[in-house]
Amino acid sequence: MRDEILCLHQSSELYGSDRSFLAAIESISAKKKIYCILPFLGELSPLVKDMGAEIEYYPYGILRKQRLKSPVSYSMELIKATLYYAKKYKAFNAIYINTTVMLSALLAAGLYRFSKKSFFCHVREIPDKKLIVIFRLLLRFSGAKLIFNSEATKAAFNLPGTVIYNGVVPLYSVPSMRTGRDCKNLLLIGRINTWKGQDFFIDVIGKIANNAGDDLHIRIVGSPFEGYEYLEKDLIEKVNSYGISDNVEFFPFCSDPTEHFQWASYVVVPSTKPEPFGRVAIEAYSVGKPVIAAGHGGLVEIVNHEKDGFLFIPANQSSLEEVLLRLPPPGSPLYEKLSKCALDTYYKKFSIKSYKERINSTLENIY
Structure with missing residues (x-):
């Protein structure tokens, strides 16, 4: 029996869920050696190796919408992947599964329900209402102890478990460089997809462009999943159709977003579906x-x-318009007050220290 904790994740990039996984296994690796299974070699890989972890690559058994278009071959893949994980689990006493899209990993966990092995699943998604019934059954079958990234996620699944808010390391020391202008720099950063709200946000900017003048500058930072490149193309075409290309810039995903956060005066999270957590906000x-x-x-x-x-009514253009048109300019007393309170909220609830402490507290019985 191996002495490491087996840690599973569905990506090898450096988006929010990847960084949250990295922080979790950093916490675990301080107590015990880890063995990771990732789907492919990516930017996350060297950071995991720096912890002294051994990495194995296995890309199958993960929920991918594109694969659902081939139900027969995908079903065969899930079965083979479930057998792979079931065999892999034999060598480990403790397994940490990050995110519910690890379908085969969770199915294989269910085969060990009555063993002495410890399974943990970190739930970081709020699926559609139709899918959540399936995921709820899957999690129950797995027998894993559940960790939720927010009360909202826990309420959506309506299953027992522990809520641990994500924590982050500050990207840079505050105060950062200031723009020295009164214009409001708005940053949208994250995966480009159908529900993160980039499309909705551009529609709002297009409507208020005449009233806002040159006051608002927008950066959209991120890339779509492979096979969904048309989403970014559609966004660019929409910006051009509104005649706001001078105010809206697009940047591909980058592993170090420091430059973009330094540029920003506000960060916008306009998701049209509920965010399970909202790591970009913290x-x-x-x-x-x-x-x-x-x-x-x-x-x-x-x-x-x-x-x-500021909060606005989800997917409500008028509500977002109202917020955008009355934003305090950078450098104003009200803006400085907002900025100070943002830092206070971070240190009170979302520091990396508190995140790691809670992870270790939850997993203490397996160390």
Whole structure:
């Protein structure tokens, strides 16, 4: 029997869920050696290796929407992957599964329900209502102890478990460089997909462009999943159709977003579906940037309206318009107050120290 803790994750990039996984296994590796299975060699890999972890690459058995288009071959893949994980689990006493999209890993865990092995699943998603029934059954079958990233995620699944808010390391020391202008620099950063709200946000900017003049500058930072490149193309075409290309810039995903956060005066999270947590919001708070966020999901557990940011009615253009048109300019007393409160919120609730302490407290019986 191996002495390491087996840690499983569905990606090898450096988006929010990847960074949260990295922070979790950093905490675990301080107590015990880890063995990781990742789907491919990526930017996450060397950071995991730096912890002294052994890495194995296995890309199958993960929920991918594109694979659902081939149900027969995908079903065969899930079965083979379940057998792979079931065999792999034999060598470990403790297994940490990050995110519910690790379908085969969770199915294989269910085969060990009555063993002495310890399984933990870190739930970081709020699926659609139809899918959540399936995921709830899967989690129950797995027998894993559950960790949720927010009260909103826990409530959506309606299953027992521990809530641990994500924590982040500040991207840089505050105060950062200032733009020296009154214009408001708005940053949207994260995966480009159908529900993160980039499309919705551009529609709002297109409507208020005449009223806002040259006051608002926007950066959209991120890339779509492979096979969904058309989403970014559609966004660029929409910006051009509104005649706001001078105010909106696009940047691909980058592993170090420091430059973009330094540029920003506000960070916007306009998700049209509930965010399970909202890691981008606490990254913004860690460097004193107020957040403009859709008021649902985990974001309402982070953003305090008109104290450290602003909440608007989800997917409601008029509500977001109202917020954008009355934003305090950078350098104003009200903006400085928002910025200070953002930092205070970060240190009180979302520091990396408190995150790691809670991870270790939850997993203490397996060390």
